[in-house]
Amino acid sequence: FLRNIRYFFDKGPANDILLRLSALIIGDDVSGLSGKVVGIYCSLEIQRIFDRDSILEIFLNAESFGANLYGIRTASLYYFKSEVSNLEIFEAAYIISLMGNDSRLIYSNKVKRSHASIVNLLVKKGMVKRDYALKNFDIFWENITIRTNPPPHFNLYIEKNLAPYFNSYIIELLSRHGEINLERKGFTIYTTLDARMQLIARSVINMSIREQEKGTSSFVENNHVKPEGIILTIDPLSGWVLSMVGGIEEESWLERSKKNWPIKKKSLSENSKMNYTTFIQPIFDRVIHSKRQVGSAFKPFIFAAAIETLGYDRKTVILDAPIRVSMGGKMWTPSNYGNLYFGPVSLEDALKYSLNSVAVRLYMLTGSERILAIIGKALDLSEDKIRKRFKPYPSMALGVYSFSPTEIARCYAIFPRMGIKLESIALLRIIDDNGNVIVDNLKHALKRAIIDDFDDKSNVIKPETAEEINEMLKGVLKDGGTAYRAIHNEMLEIEAAGKTGTTSNFSDAWFIGYTDKLLTVVWVGYDNPSYSLGEGQTGGVVAAPIWAKYMKLIMDL
Template sequence: MNSVISKETETIFLCKACETRSRISLAFPEDGIYRITCYNCNTPSKAKIQNGKFIFLEEVTEEKNNFSLDTLFQDKEKLQKEELSEFISNSKEREQQNSKKPDPSPVSKFLRKAISDIKEKKWIPLFKKETSNFTQPFIRSIKFQKKINVNNFSSNKKILFLTVPVIFFLILTGWNIFEISNYKSEINTLLAELNKNKPSKILDSNGKIVSEIFQKRTSSMKIGDYPNDLKKIILRIEDNNFYSHFGINVFSIFRAMAVNVLSFEYKQGASTITQQLARILINNRKKSIFRKIKEAQIAFALELSLTKDQILEAYLNQVYLGHGAFGFGDAARFYFDKQITDLSQNEIILLASLASAPGKYSPIKNPETSKIRLKSLYTLLTDKGFIKEYQESEINLLYNSLKRKPSDTVFNTRLDKAPYVTEHIRELLKSIDPTISIYEQGGYTVETTLNVEIQDTLDDIVKTHLNNLLLSKQVVKTKIIGGQKVKDDRKIDNNDLQAAVIGVNPTSGEILFFHGGREFSSLNQFNRAIQMRRQTGSTIKPILYAAAIDSGAVHSGTRVLDAPILFRGMKGQKNWAPDNIGMTYDGEISVREALIRSKNTAAVQVAEKLGSEGIDKYYSLFFFPDTKEKQKRFRNDLSVSLGTLEISPLEMAIAFGAFSNDGKIVRPTLIKKITDNTGKIIYTKENKDEFNLKIPKERNVISPDASEVIVSIIKSSANASGFRSTGIKSEIAGKTGTTNDYKDAWFIGTRKNFAMAVWVGYDDQSYGMGNRGMGAVFAAPLWGKIGKKIEDLNLMPKENFTFSKRATFHKICKDSGDLASDTCVNTLSEIFSSNGIPSKICNLKHTKSTKREILKKIF
């Protein structure tokens, strides 16, 4: 049994369990039953104090107001001075009241006062244990601490204690609901921002992609277009419970927290596909608690606003998969050069492996790391029965099929088969709305009239043709000032030789293709096919002759004199003496022969026959139906018969197109319709003068039978131009043109449902191309090469010319141009329009020397 040795001023306690002696330097306060715990072994004992003496009990029932020494022996660090002062003051008052009662000792009196104070004030005395020099613990100081008695706790405080957490929870919940509601109202706006990242697409007449325009390209596929295998694999890897959760997966969050805490690093995420889409919407990948809260709020908003399939569709279209590829459709094209529907199962799994860390797992930059990731996914999918067991050889074969370089991005593979077309569309959108930037605001779909197969061939054909001209030394860049060659001290650069090509369908006005220069670049964006105006040379002659034939001023058999001619200028003006190329003259010839041989002197005579009013009328019909445009660009003099007016390749193409379209010009169009990223139509071709030509939608310029007559003439002209050397077999009506000093070389040709203009020259009009720079040498062969490609690819049907009103054939005398008489020796069958049939019968007395005699008189 434990023992206690009592002295007058101290009590020695001996523990029965460990036999440790402890000295209690203060007497026990009053009689009662106490529990004493050994400081060394924590063995509790019970004792009854009676008259200052210990009586140890084996088992004693504790009374309600027993004083416990367990509390008495708590080890505390500080003494609260004000509480002790209050305690001492109260003790003195009680000492005076109880001075007559005998005390066992002075200290017991002190402790009784303490116990009395405790009962009244609800104080608990705490004793600090210290060790004397001989290592025996004893009590040296007293501290008092308030004890909370739940039974006496006020009802108001209880309510406050219980309601504060509830209020905090309600505030937090309310704030989240408010934020989710706000984000829900902004979901459409956020998704619209994503749509800006969709590439703007330029489509040809058959819906094939001509060009894509983007700064950041994302996919734009519908959920139904994605293969089921891809959707199943993505969901198994990224979010197996996608169709059952409501934006977040609580179980995954706690699992990830446990893994991250145990590993002391961020090893595992818990983001659902909805949360990943939310992260894409807020465009913030920084790891922070605030971003995760915002991400969860937007995830809830997405779930409230969209269906599960809509969320999955947006995710598959927007998720970043490395090298600038956003969305699985774009990634399939970049990594494998395939459509998403053509991917194998292994290719799908490789793309799926990129979603979590596209840079880290890039199969192009980090193939070994990528293989480790891929194998782990194979294991996951195999265990779940998604795929069959894989072979190592399959993985090696998959990686060997990747042809991209580590530095490649989707921007290197941006499709643009018609850069001049793209630039034209950009400018047109800007004219519709100056705030629109097709490079910054994506998702536009531009439907055009182009034929992408032809368009795709132009760049190579044009560059090859120009390079061959330079390599063959046929081009001699020559400085021309005032019609005279001058020495140019600057280094001549032949590589700036340019070309323009444009093809149209005259019947519909649809532009089929065009190429605006040698090669499109940041320094060469000028669209010469549409924006450039140059002198046309002899290519204008079919327009002049058609006007004269339609008006009845001449017919195809009319005789004109090919001889030197001089026009004296008015006072103060120079004389004008037009001459033929090569200074050759053939005497009296027919209009047909004059046009085929491109005689300048004859053209001037035809213009004289047409007259000033006729020139004004027909040039206005063909080129300048708008009065203001005509005032700016047209001058009514005989020089216009030789191509001194500046006309664009587009204007020349549609003018020649009238010959194969019953004498009718249809306003050209390239863009049929433009829709924005919401599907709203912002442009249609109806009643639009797309190229600002200031011409009506449709107009008749000559009669159908006059068209047939001019076609019959310039078919022969085209055959004489040299373009047949390219092997083209189609029936073409066309004309070459060369301007003074060989500055411009032209060929414009037409056939049923097709007209094309070709120009070759320098942008700087002070330079010529040398005396080989003629339309027949530089332009006609290029026209023929493009036409031959169209034939070889069978891109347009071969059709013969048709006319609603037919011209008629009559026999005429070749010497007079009149209807042949019985005495005419040289006759031929010639075609005439209805108002051009000769009314006179030849009355010449024919001899075999008639032509020779005429030439003698001239020369």
């Protein structure tokens, strides 16, 4: 590490990966004593928190590769219409040679010399034969302008309206920046949207809701009002919003989706770049603005509070039997679905089968304070907001309080994040027509993840508690679990966890499923909560199959 300190004082960030990553996080200006001290501290923190492979991955996903491209996968798709893993040796070396170069110099002699140096290093390391390099290097440069892709392939212009609900959300975020005039042209906005995931999410939810219309017995009773549905996918580690469908779309979009099916072979940028050549009016996005009761999807937080307060674990046995509790001066008798009871059961089986009586017993033993503390901390709610929004009634155990899909995603993210709260991000960068970076949320996100070092304020539950809940929620997808049938019918082979949720009168069907890389929320219901999806239309029957179809398609991306 002394070599890195010497570089800071003698050479600046140079091209050393660790130092360059530090510069990306704290800003390019590391001149002066204070800047160098911060840079050294940042380097120490990076090395302490991450291993070498993770440091390289973070760096390659944050670095610029010319032409206003950020991230090596984005550069690979732009220049060669190829995933990074499929690049030829000269192509990979070319992309690396672009790091730190001005966008106007992507075909310059400077880049060519850098490219030659990298190829020569590969020859010395025995990764490329010398004769092959000499023969093909000049051929590569003769064809470079032909083989690279023009900008229209990379840009996803807003007129195509790939993601109307996501775009509306971006506009909402932009409106919070007073310095940005949305009606002025020339801004380039970089977002976290994964175009291929978005296409799949849109197609799956539209087709699934049409099937739901046909199969819902109450459709006629609901005066031919169509049910709605949403899909939201977030990377639980970075917080990046990867897909967002806030409701069913017009018939023309649905038919277009059918024509494009299957869509997993499309080569589109991971980070959508949107040129706002037209101004889109915001639309009602159920992912952001619609709050609905979550039913049994709330139970993991009851179980997490019990583990932390009572010292339980997933093997702890508790009684599953009819229970009566006092609520509001009256006696309340919650029942299990189908009035089935198992007697003594482990906590993991109680969550797997979504047993209401056990959730209520745990609530009575634990109390509301710790449960609401988990929710409040995950959502950054003040104590005053918690008191106003959540009343400490035993019915809380059955999910009678309402959350937006975004909120429930943030709450569930504490499990794959091993207890650490999530701050989601959708808007990465805004660049004006002069090339000035106006907003850089990516840099702020990197600072938050590395320098902040996940301090105590970010810890919602203990890592051991998160691990217990993760293991229990994996059982929901296994034989006997409330989501098993959906997984089995789709023949989905995936290591995942999740929870179903159903509200009274079958008004809302939820499924929140996650892996270590993807967390997805699915909700189906009517905008009018008094309408029912129909008898037996539970989260496991309605929402979990949508998640399974969606996951099966995006697994190959």
